Amino acid sequence: MSFDTETLYALLPAIYRIRDAEQGESLKALFAVLAEQVAVAEENLAQLYDDQFIETCAEWVIPYIGDLIGYRGLYDIKLASKGTADALSVARRAEVANTIGFRRRKGTVSMLEELARSTTHWSAHVVEFFQLLATTQYMKHLRPNNLHSPDLRKWEPLERLNSAFDSVAHSVDVRHIASGRGRYNIPNIGIFLWRLHAYALTNSPAVQFPADPRRYLFSPLGNNTPLFSRAQSKDEMSPLATPTDVPMPISRRVLDAYLDSYYGIDPKSLLLYVDGKPVLPDLQQPTQKISDLIEVCNLSDLTDASNTVIGWAHIPQDKIAIDPVLGRIAFPPSKDAPTDVYVTFHYGFSADMGGGDYDRSSTFTPKLQPIAEVPTLNASIDDALKTLNGEGVVQIMDSQRHVGPASINAK
Known part of the structure; x- marks a missing residue:
């Protein structure tokens, strides 16, 4: 129940309210002051209730709740008070919230993987290196997949050799893992982190290769760029990360073998649009x-005897060719050349910088007014600048290429 001025005033007997109205409502003014203080007390009581839970408590309460359960932070708690560690504060809240669950699963690879993700905000994968040791197996505990010599007829284990998803058995490595060199030993556990994020470009126009209507590039800058797999979000108690769950460059062999997993409509990693379809x-x-x-x-690149580039190699006759390593597209010569080619793909970068599909609402301020949108409300950047008349913000709402003005006169 909210005790506003009218609610408190209505609690008085009617005779007092009548006389107060006759004398200028000075008593009602007093109740207005009381209502303000009651509102302050109500807000404080509501916040005290919220402060009992890590999900809703104030920032300053987080270390106190953490102290109750014996949580020790990775960073100095004073860093959050400097106003430059919003992400750190969110990570610390998540750590405290998950501390009990982490301790119940202490020592398991799933817990370590989830802990690494929540503290770094990077994709992670944990490997128990003793599982990859080439050893004489115990006859009562056979591991048929742990072969001393890899099967050279299977391409995928060799493709992922010495990576986070290595499945080939190794001889013991006695060097200390802290040196960054020793890995494969009984007590060693590896935590692999992906510093680069996979940023999406949705329905972006592909760049046509010069003087060839059948060759295109994924990158809007017209350069070779590796395509990245879209990282899938992992929930609590989810299975260990797989290659499709982390943002990593897609190799040709992997894309060819798992084309259905990487290509298609969202949430897949890439998609082509040809002539609007x-x-x-x-x-x-x-x-x-x-x-x-x-x-x-x-x-x-295909070169002649004089090492001059004369085209691209291995272009099929009846299918569209994609090279995920170079970010290239080639259309078959047996079919008509496309008019418009658009692509949806992911590229690797380390931070939210520049244009992209990521959320930037936290960077907006009320001072960014007025806003002229292109191309929804204005056909071009020039039209948007004319609308703003030297003061405001131009917001581009799509992934198209827009030609900007030679100069901007801002107030």
Whole structure:
């Protein structure tokens, strides 16, 4: 129940309210002052209730709740009071909230992986290196997948050799793991972190290769760029991360083998749009697959005897070719050249900088007014600047390429 001025005033007997109205409502003015103080007390009581829970408590309460359960932070608590550690504060709140759950699962790789993600805000994968040791196996505990010599007929274990997802057995490494060199030993555990994030470019126009309407580049800058897999969010108690869960460059062999996992409509990692339509299997043909339309190729430069680049290698005759390592697209010569090619893909970068699909609402301030949107309300940047008349912000609402003015006159 909220005790505002009218509520408190209505508690008085009617005779007092009548006489107060006759004398200028000075008593009602007094109740207005009392109502303000009651509101302050109500707000304080509500905050005291919220402060009992880590999810809703004030920032200054976090270390006190953490102290009750014996939580020790990774950083000095004073850093959060300097006003430059919002992300650190969020991470610390998550750590305190998950401390009890972490301790119940203490020593498990799933807990270590979740802890690494919550403290660094990077994708993580934990490996128990003793599982990859080449040892003489105990006959009552056989590990049929732990072979001393790798099977050279299987490409995937060799593709991921010495990576976070290595599955090949290794001989023991006696060097200390703290030196950064020793890995494969009984007591060693590795925590792999991906510092680069996968940033999306949605429905972005592909760059046509000069003087060739059948060759395109994913990058809007017109350069070779590796395509990254989109990192999938991991929940509490979820299985260990897999290669499709972390933001890492996509190799040709991996994309070719798992094309259905990487290519397609969101939340997949990449998609092509040709002449306004997504390149996807026809629903009228149930047997058609993505691999019937797209082929993963090595589209490296093709050179002649004088080492002059004369084209791209390995362009198929009847399918669209994609090279995820170089970020290249080639259309088959047996079909008509496309008019418009748009792409949705992910690139690797370390921070939220520049344009992109990530949320930037926290950087907006009320002073950023007025806002002229392009192309929803204004056809071009020039039109938006004319609308603002030298004061305001131009907000681009899509992933198209827009030609800006030669100069901007701002107040």
